[in-house]
């Protein structure tokens with residue numbers, strides 16, 4: 001995730017021009033269309049600014065705007081909307097590969113997919129998209145007998161991957177190709193396109209776009225996608241420890257009253273997802289549900305622009321509704337008819353992974369009771385400027401039938417996260 005420094009608050013409002021349309025998804029936001037000139041009064045956070053358009057005030061996504069009068073070329077995002085230098089630069093070092101290889105649940109799942117399909121992999125042509133250090137390609141070469149594995153890697157790690165392939169005696173089967181998969185020329189179509197492309201909340205990094213473009217270009221008719229499908233799971237949850245450490249903390253630190261900072265804390269800590277969350281299964285207020293499902297054979301790049309999922313949860317036990325936790329699962333269908341599907345589940349009831357889970361905090365916690373209904377929808381909207389990012393909007397309503405003072409009212413909140 002990119003973290004931008006928050007610029008100091010200015011007195012005189014600055015005029016910005018809208019680079020693309022934005023549709024508000026809450027009363028506190030401001031809609032605009034490409035070319036609108038907005039007056040920015042306050043850059044309260046790196047992602048959301050307080051702005052005015054034709055006398056109406058509201059929050060606007062900073063990344064959709066460019067300072068009026070700035071030259072087209074001044075705007076880095078238009079030059080490098082994929083932030084490729086930074087993105088592939090980060091994968092050119094070992095840090096992220098060490099994290100991924102150290103994730104045994106992730107890596108062993110891919111090994112299990114290869115082992116359980118080893119007979120069917122014989123004489124097949126495989127593409128390993130975004131192979132990194134080549135681990136999946138070498139699993140294929142060592143545990144099965146494909147005729148060829150094209151190990152495609154865009155970062156400078158590819159040079160080291162070639163060495164690893166040779167070091168492990170796989171050079172007969174594995175060919176390392178350096179470049180973006182959607183730009184490369186392969187000598188032939190492939191029978192299997194395997195990739196480990198998943199990011200936080202399943203889609204961050206949007207590497208999935210490259211997988212779909214490569215599918216359309218290189219996967220032969222009847223070929224197999226691994227993963228074959230993917231799902232984003234969501235559950236309403238308690239998050240008492242996070243709430244205590246970021247909000248309750250300001251009540252009496254060292255005997256002093258710091259509560260005037262709580263609105264700032266709410267803005268700073270609860271308007272962005274917490275990506276490194278490990279939710280305790282006990283904190284789930286009910287069973288999770290899959291809100292977004294991707295069929296990797298049919299989903300199109302254009303579908304990624306905006307994805308909406310409905311949910312209807314029935315609270316199973318009384319507790320404090322602090323927010324929603326999200327994670328993903330991916331499924332690998334068998335190459336054999338009727339063969340068992342392998343699944344990688346990054347949720348709280350499975351072995352932990354380096355993705356952990358993602359916590360979306362409510363603006364304020366709400367007491368809920370068994371039988372309460374939490375229903376609404378989640379909207380993943382891809383950032384039209386920064387192509388590896390998206391906003392997540394959660395709209396929900398609680399219908400409670402207890403005799404509590406809040407009973408029988410609908411609480412409707414929208415939380416927007418970048």
Ligand SMILES: N=C(N)NCC[C@H]1O[C@@H](n2cnc3c(N)ncnc32)[C@H](O)[C@@H]1O
Nearest residue numbers: 091130132154155180181196197198210
């Ligand atoms: N979230 C993840 N799974 N990230 C894994 C990304 C790995 O794939 C590589 N990668 C990502 N996109 C591409 C692409 N379009 N072409 C080739 N390699 C890629 C990246 O350099 C890294 O080694």
